Amino acid sequence: MRSTLQTMQARLNASDHLKHLGRLFSETVLIEVDGDEFYLTFEKGAMVSLDAGPSRKTPSRFALRTDADALQKFWQSRPAPGFHDIFGLVKIGRGRIDGDMLLLVKNMRFFKEFMALGRVKAGADQ
Amino acid sequence: MIEPIVGRYVTIEVQGVTQRIYFEEAGQGRPILCLHTAGADTRQWRHLMNDSEVTKANRLIAFDMPWHSKSLPPEGFQTQEYLLTTETYIETVLGMVTALGLDRPVLAGCSMGGRIALQLAALHPDKFNGFIAIEASDFQPAWYDIDWFDRPDAHGGEMGAALVSANISPFAPEAERWNTLWMFMQSGPGVFRGDLSFYTRDDSLIARLGQIDTAKTPVHLIVGAYDLTCTPEDAKRTADAIPGATLSVMAEVGHFPMSEHPDGFRPFFIEALGKMPEPAA
Numbered sequence: 001m002r003s004t005l006q007t008m009q010a011r012l013n014a015s016d017h018l019k020h021l022g023r024l025f026s027e028t029v030l031i032e033v034d035g036d037e038f039y040l041t042f043e044k045g046a047m048v049s050l051d052a053g054p055s056r057k058t059p060s061r062f063a064l065r066t067d068a069d070a071l072q073k074f075w076q077s078r079p080a081p082g083f084h085d086i087f088g089l090v091k092i093g094r095g096r097i098d099g100d101m102l103l104l105v106k107n108m109r110f111f112k113e114f115m116a117l118g119r120v121k122a123g124a125d126q
Numbered sequence: 127m128i129e130p131i132v133g134r135y136v137t138i139e140v141q142g143v144t145q146r147i148y149f150e151e152a153g154q155g156r157p158i159l160c161l162h163t164a165g166a167d168t169r170q171w172r173h174l175m176n177d178s179e180v181t182k183a184n185r186l187i188a189f190d191m192p193w194h195s196k197s198l199p200p201e202g203f204q205t206q207e208y209l210l211t212t213e214t215y216i217e218t219v220l221g222m223v224t225a226l227g228l229d230r231p232v233l234a235g236c237s238m239g240g241r242i243a244l245q246l247a248a249l250h251p252d253k254f255n256g257f258i259a260i261e262a263s264d265f266q267p268a269w270y271d272i273d274w275f276d277r278p279d280a281h282g283g284e285m286g287a288a289l290v291s292a293n294i295s296p297f298a299p300e301a302e303r304w305n306t307l308w309m310f311m312q313s314g315p316g317v318f319r320g321d322l323s324f325y326t327r328d329d330s331l332i333a334r335l336g337q338i339d340t341a342k343t344p345v346h347l348i349v350g351a352y353d354l355t356c357t358p359e360d361a362k363r364t365a366d367a368i369p370g371a372t373l374s375v376m377a378e379v380g381h382f383p384m385s386e387h388p389d390g391f392r393p394f395f396i397e398a399l400g401k402m403p404e405p406a407a
Contacts (some may be wrong), residue, residue, distance in 0.1 A: 002150060077296070078296040078297060079296055081351045081352050082354070084292075084352060085291070085354065086292075086297070087289075087292040088292060088353060088354050089267075091354050103273065104287065105270075105274050105280075105285050105288075105289070106280045108285060108288035108289065109284060109287070109288040109291075112291065
């Protein structure tokens, strides 16, 4: 999981388009996978740190809590219905999003496109 | 290449309010009145309107709902809150049928357009020849706060597009995914919210579904497997409540079939047209 998140960090930081989308986003987000915590800190759309938890001292503005199998399916190039979007994971009971929902909504395109950076290219998983 | 789609304007009264409405059409023969989804406009139908196989025997007509795209909001809008209601929506559709002189068209609507198509199937079946309800269900309460999409400190269109992107299939061509989202990005302030008010708060259709007489006016539902808003389960529940209604499920399509994945939707729309009666000679 950590290596995938690092790959996503590298892809984000190499993308001027995504950093532009996130230029007002300087927050820490918690990704929890099977109970393992990963704190992702963004600064003006760039991801500046990835810290493993558990931590009760790291404030995060919102959290996506899911499981590794669901993320593996989410990151297929053409995921099955429900696994194709973070809100799909919530809808099918494989994910939970909590925290400052309005902040997430205001930055939804940025965060969803960031999460999709773990996705394999079309055809690679066929 | 000049496309065959032709657009014009018509002015009608809806609940005492003058509305100048943009409509466009292509084709000839059986009239098919097409309704767009919440937060979008007639451009969702452009692929089918440019499909000569579809338009050689069908006259496809689509219009922008008041407040949407090229249909300006009514005079005085600057001090009004836009909230669509079932009554206003029904009167708008019936007003367009009359104003355009359509003789019992087939009504094809998607999402909130599908919802109102089913309302019209229950309440005004005599005005139509059949109903194609796409991504349509009896009722969908919101899991989100519709006020998110009308805030002075954020871009409602961008947020709305990011939200509805959850409903687009990964099989949708990238260009059409973004063309679909662009319509939401362009939506006027508070318009998507006002549409969602109708879509997520009015459950009056549930009690009316049993009134629909499919022996007189057929009802065919179409739903995409990637639609998180109106899931295949939602559509099936709705179809099951309408005696004689039929349902097709599209495996590789989401909530905006005609717009997000035209090639994937095309055979299902043609199948639906085949279930609609030809107009009386």
